[in-house]
Amino acid sequence: MTDVPDPAVGVVIAAVGAITPHGGSAEALWEGVRAGQVAIAPVRRLPMDQYQTSVGGEVTEPCKPGYDYAPGSDTRDLSLDFALTAAEEAMASSGLRVGADIPAERWGVAYATCHAGWRSAELALRQVQEGHAPDWHRYTYVPPHAGAEVLSAAFGLKGPALSVNTACASSAHALAHALEVIRSGAADAMLVGGSDAFTESAFAGFSSLWSLSPEPAAPYSKDRCGLSLGEGSGMLLLLSRQTAERTGAPVIAELLGYGLSADGYHPTAPHPEGEGAARAIRAALASSGLVPDDIRYVNGHGTGTPKNDSAESNAVRAALGAAAERTALSSTKSMIGHLLGAAGAVEGIVTVLALRDQVAPPTATCAGLDPQCGLDPVAGTGRPMVLDTALSNNFGFAGANATLAFARPGGPGAPASGIGPDEIVVTGFGVITSAGEGAEALWDAYAGGRRQGVAEDGLRLARAEFDRSAAGTARERRRMDKVSQLAVASCRAALAAAGADGDEAAVAATGVVLGTGIGPMESSERFTVPVLSEGARAANPGVFPNTVFNGAAGHVAMALGTKGPTSTLTSGHAAGAAALGVAYDMLRAGRAERLLVPAVEAFSPAVLEAYRSIPLFGSAAGRRYTLAEAGIALVLERRSSAQRRGAPIHAVVLGHASASDACGIGRWDPSGDGVERAMRAALDRTGLRPHDISALWANAAGLAAADRPEQAAAERVFDLDRVRFETPKRVLGEPIGAGAHLSAVLAVGAWRQAGTRRPVLINSSSLGGTHTSLVLSPAPLPVTESGR
Missing domain, CATH: 3.40.47.10 (Thiolase/Chalcone synthase)
Incomplete structure (x- = not known):
């Protein structure tokens, strides 16, 4: 057989794009994060009078992508618009041309989301309740795969098209699967990322679980009381190293490996000792040829809920051992909120740019570290730090855990050789x-x-x-x-x-x-x-x-x-x-x-x-x-x-x-x-x-x-x-x-x-x-x- 995966195939990140509460670009996201600016504020687009909170990480930047995914209809879906906007930036930043530099058939998409087009579903259901017939196009925006097919069509990408939905770990999973697509030889390039927009259901649901903070979330803090929801999109362009060298594409960082696991514990709560998350972290290290002493920074899941933050800290300690006490663990969610299905991609972008600029991002709202967390949260603003490698954690409902391992170009670590081909x-x-x-x-x-x-x-x-x-x-x-x-x-x-x-x-x-x-x-x-x-x-x-x-x-x-x-x-x-x-x-x-x-x-x-x-x-x-x-x-x-x-x-x-x-x-x-x-x-x-x-x-x-x-x-x-x-x-x-x-x-x-x-x-x-x-x-x- 000719499809044996080659773990020696290096996979690099050539470009990134984002639209978040910090603005309409990846650089705006990074500048806001490294400065410790909190973009969690009163939400204006939805009525907020019945929830635990009135604040969230809302995208206020105008969002007008160029691709019309519903000709003949004036309906749009914000999660799709976010995804297209972030993708337009990533594709333009790469300088690569579909068909000329990389054949369209060798360029795929891996798209992730938690709620997909559920805002469109809400609008359609409300119209039905009011006795009106909704525009049928709204229904076509609801499935998660609509995003993958919109991105494929917008840029003419004819390779593999995947969509992933593992709740808050969705786009971390998309990056993991895209890595395997490239290593298997099925594609040379993958446009990968996630997107989610605010929905009434999400605010009502997290409120019903008493999970929302009335103030901007304060991950790892002793007085934390819940999470802040956010919205937006992040997109990363992955290439095989050979393709990057052949095309002269920029290389921001390398994606070395990943770890996935299941808690098998509870529909919403993590295992209190972080047992499943620790297995994901260990697997990410093993798949990347890294050891705990190689890790100095972890971009944490860090939602700000009492159970999540302590469980994650326990997981990092269990996986890294003594090295955990020398490792910074910070939360991007403290500044832009929890972007749900887009969180893994957006936080991956932050991790990649941290490696580029040698700055550990902060947990901006951390005040008074909870001793049950206890690791270094990089409180306040970004900290200059020598960073060769970094991990990014994302954990979701239903016990879905994911950890990604990144490195600066030419940094340590190498894809593990695996255990040999097998039928x-x-x-x-x-x-x-x-x-x-x-x-x-x-x-x-x-x-x-x-x-x-x-x-x-x-x-x-x-x-x-x-x-x-x-x-x-x-x-x-x-x-x-x-x-x-x-x-x-x-x-x-x-x-x-x-x-x-x-x-x-x-x-x-x-x-x-x-x-x-x-x-x-x-x-x-x-x-x-x-x-x-x-x-x-x-x-x-x-x-x-x-x-x-x-x-x-x-x-x-x-x-x-x-x-x-x-x-x-x-x-x-x-x-x-x-x-x-x-x-x-x-x-x-x-x-x-x-x-x-x-x-x-x-x-x-x-x-x-x-x-x-x-x-x-x-x-x-x-x-x-x-x-x-x-x-x-x-x-x-x-x-x-x-x-x-x-x-x-x-x-x-x-x-x-x-x-x-x-x-x-x-x-x-x-x-x-x-x-x-x-x-x-x-x-x-x-x-x-x-x-x-x-x-x-x-x-x-x-x-x-x-x-x-x-x-x-x-x-x-x-x-x-x-x-x-x-x-x-x-x-x-x-x-x-x-x-x-x-x-x-x-x-x-x-x-x-x-x-x-x-x-x-x-x-x-x-x-x-x-x-x-x-x-x-x-x-x-x-x-x-x-x-x-």
């Missing part, structure tokens, strides 16, 4: 669909041509019903929405099928990489609708933690005890395929031995109303197209790990590739160029030729605008007289982000039933032209079956 195999399945529970029920429905779903008010829907007790006790399930219950139940079944459920150590070492396109819309709607109609007093603190997209992954970790790397990919209808690709890259790089990869989707009333209102799903299409709920989990594992455990091996994941049409929200290239590039790249990276493939498991689901381009591309790549063209979604429905998982389970069933044991290719595409192709091969038959 990635599938050792277990957990399947819940409208056809029933288990892989056999799914296969029987498909083989029997039993079309799923029934017509419901203009849409054809296939709902998944299952034994809810598999998700936990009645008391445990009360904390979960349906998408979380699907995740826990399918993951529990997959672990059992993989023979890992009784091995406590194996389960603890297992990570979770979840894919979802709809995500927690049931909980988000349940939380937001009362807030919009009755005000913040109607905010339900029991529901709010489930409004983050990674909430389902957090419930898996808490229910099953998984504590390995965790992340959540939100690439729309291609989310599950993106999760499989990210998991594959992490396993190949030695970041884990075993990963649970669930893809889960469940409907809510507002989600279905959004689908009905979007012209793409008009009445004619609605009769041909079925939306389906699903919870399908795969266990991906390094072959060496599976063999040590004596685990069953159902398939080998040979590789994957992604490509973007770069046409914008809800638009495909009608020629099928993007999906063709994804298929050809997947074959190239696995060393296969088209005639080596026995079946193409297509994305086709009954929408002509997407099906016809894929069909045309398939006819150019394959001889369809010799390669089966399977269209399972036309029978079983489109399970949104679980489509790749659906096809993978069916492909294994086909090998068992038909006996044609040759590789297959699986296509999965978002509705905005993000395409992922995966290549699966059957596991070699045991000697007793093969006769050898």
